[in-house]
Amino acid sequence: MVVTVEGLVANAVNCGESDKMLTLITRQYGKLSVYARGGRRINSKFMTGSLKFTYGDYVINKTDKLNILQEANAKMTFFSLRKDVCAAALADYIAEVLVDVAMPEEPDTETLDLALNCLYVLSEGKRAPGDVKTVFEWKLIERLGIYPDLSGCHKCGKADKDWYYLDIMNGELTCRDCGAASKPENADDGTARIIMLLSGAEIYAANRIMNSEKSKMFSLPSDNTVKKHLCEASEKYLLNHLERSYKTLEFYKEISTL
Ligand SMILES: [Zn+2]
Numbered sequence: 001m002v003v004t005v006e007g008l009v010a011n012a013v014n015c016g017e018s019d020k021m022l023t024l025i026t027r028q029y030g031k032l033s034v035y036a037r038g039g040r041r042i043n044s045k046f047m048t049g050s051l052k053f054t055y056g057d058y059v060i061n062k063t064d065k066l067n068i069l070q071e072a073n074a075k076m077t078f079f080s081l082r083k084d085v086c087a088a089a090l091a092d093y094i095a096e097v098l099v100d101v102a103m104p105e106e107p108d109t110e111t112l113d114l115a116l117n118c119l120y121v122l123s124e125g126k127r128a129p130g131d132v133k134t135v136f137e138w139k140l141i142e143r144l145g146i147y148p149d150l151s152g153c154h155k156c157g158k159a160d161k162d163w164y165y166l167d168i169m170n171g172e173l174t175c176r177d178c179g180a181a182s183k184p185e186n187a188d189d190g191t192a193r194i195i196m197l198l199s200g201a202e203i204y205a206a207n208r209i210m211n212s213e214k215s216k217m218f219s220l221p222s223d224n225t226v227k228k229h230l231c232e233a234s235e236k237y238l239l240n241h242l243e244r245s246y247k248t249l250e251f252y253k254e255i256s257t258l
Contacts, residue, residue, distance in 0.1 A: 001062050002070065005029060008116060010095040010102075012052045014040060020050050022069070023099050024058060027109050031102040034060055036069040046072045053078045053091060053119060076116075078123040087122045089252035090129040094118055094136055096248045097238075101144060111143050117214065127218050129256060130231055135209055135217050137234030142210040146241045147171065150207045153178055161200055166233065168194040168240050173203065194240055202229050 007026030015021050020039035024032045039050040049056055049072020059071035081091050098115045102108065118136045121127045127135075141147050148171030152159030155178040164173040170193075198206075205221045209230075212219070220227055239245060 002059065003028070003062050004057060004059050005032070006055075006057055007032070008055045008095075008098075008112060008119075009050060009052050010099045010115075012036075012039075012050055018044075020046075022050055025098055025102045025112050025115070026058075027107055027112065029062075029104070030106040030108065031099065031104045032060070032062075032067055034058065034067045034069050036072070039069070048072075048074045048077060051077065052095065053081060055116060076120075078119050080123040080125070081119070084125070084129075086129050086252070086256050087125070089248065089255055090133055091119055091122055093133070093246055093248040093252050096246050097136075097140065097242075100242065100244065101140070108143070111140065113214070114139050114143065117217075121218060129252070131218065131220050131227065133252075134220065134227065134231040134234055137238045138206055138209040138230070139217060141234065141238055141241070144241075147210055148237065149173065150203050150210075163200065164198055164203055166196045166198050166203075166237075168196065168237050194236070196233050196236060198229060198233060199226070201226050202233065205230055206233065 005024070005026040005028045007024040009022050010025045011023040013021045018038050018040045020036040022034045022036055024034050026032055036046045036050040038044045039046040046069060048054060049058070054074045055076040056072060056074040058069060061068045061070055081088050094115055098111070101111065114136065118132050122129060122132050148166060150173060152173065153161065153164065153175035154172040155174055158175055161175040163176050165176070165179045166173055201221065205226060209217060
């Protein structure tokens with residue numbers, strides 16, 4: 001069956017002498033592995049369309065065994081990402097996570113749009129990579145339906161405290177008063193909890209990102225300490241829930257602190 005899809009090349013791996021295997025995240029079919037015959041040849045008609053981070057229209061012969069690329073028409077290439085090593089490293093992380101959470105035959109256009117938005121902002125240099133990472137992670141946590149309840153302390157209900165413990169795996173907040181009484185570092189069965197201390201301002205900002213519309217999702221607090229904690233919290237929360245670590249993230253963190 002020949003189909004036309006719109007999607008992002010989230011990964012491209014060389015294979016054979018001149019071919020490529022693409023991982024496309026598409027609006028119509030979710031994650032698709034697509035074989036681009038001759039995709040590495042300079043004069044290939046797939047040259048631009050098969051580059052990682054290209055977004056466009058793809059005509060694919062979809063079979064049970066292999067999906068073969070027939071046509072590729074790039075709409076966006078995000079070429080500017082290559083100019084900034086830090087932005088490029090973060091884009092690699094975003095693409096790797098996207099491939100990880102996308103499912104074959106289960107399109108999720110909102111998550112694809114989130115990634116595209118982040119790649120655009122990164123490639124245009126409109127936001128610092130650290131801010132893009134924070135927004136991508138918090139928004140993805142919301143998209144995946146694994147978000148914490150940040151409405152207030154889950155014991156006393158108070159939402160006006162200066163500091164809270166966030167229990168990463170349970171997604172619950174405990175204010176410091178209730179936390180001191182119940183030793184939040186240990187779960188009821190005695191196992192160690194993964195706890196982060198977050199200020200009320202940080203909780204408010206995380207909530208705001210998760211609930212923001214697309215056009216407003218990059219409005220972050222100006223305070224650098226708040227931003228740093230928000231970024232650490234989203235990463236810890238997302239990676240623990242996905243039960244994953246990402247080499248691309250380690251690399252990004254290494255070079256972003258240079
Ligand atoms: Zn409380």
